Amino acid sequence: MLLDPYLSDSLTRKYSQTDKPHVRMTELAMDPSRLCFVGIATSTHNHTDHLDAETLCPILRQNRSLQLVIPEANRAFVADRLKIDAAKPIGLDDGSSIDISGIRFSGVASAHETVETDERGCSRFLGYVLQFGGWTVYHSGDTVRYGSMAEKLRRFKIDVALLPINGRSPERRVPGNLSGREAAQLAKDICAKLVIPCHFDMFEFNTASPDEFIDHCQRLGQAFKVMRCGERYQS
Secondary structure (H helix, E strand, C coil): CEECCCCCCHHHHHCCCCCCCCCECCCCCCCHHHCCCCCEEECCCCCCCCCCHHHHHHHHHHCCCCEEEEEHHHHHHHHHHHCCCCCCCEEECCCCEEEECCEEEEEEECECCCCCECCCCCECCEEEEEEECCEEEEECCCCECCCCHHHHHHCCCCCEEEEECECCCHHHCCCCCCEHHHHHHHHHHCCCCEEEEECCCCECCCCCCCHHHHHHHHHHCCCECCCCCCCCCCC
């Protein structure tokens, strides 16, 4: 299973001649065409670092039965970007769940930077709670905190939360995310047994030091693990 894989240099090339260059801080962790054993992949929203055709198309070619989990609101956009049948992806919404290959996926609205819905009221930005084999993992995608978020998540009794920490800076001209302090506090408030920070150390213009996150986790007594590109975590 892959959560929002971005395994290309598509954004670096796209923005190379602009005033917002996406200069990489880490090398590519993996050539997506080598991933011939993938059963499920997700996209939490339509931004390219979470829905990358140069990553997902090679994976789809290698894995003909792959099941792609997306926000239902984004179905037409996903189909157009990936050049696939619009009926192929599995759509979720805030509060909905589905079982796929022994994994229960539940959608929880995210706010990037606001909670946005389509004309049917379906969320354009989703996080996913995954329940499998006695584990519960939450991947928020890009998000800031909103009023009912912690309450929605607390009931899942999350073991591992994956939360962004790059924060919000107007000069970046991109929608913002939780800061390190906010991610640590959200993890504590949802009673996550472990929190792993993400959305840092990829692009020079849109990153943050994990120091604030680490400091606030330690102050709160929140268990955490800071990982680097290509590192493996085993529990």
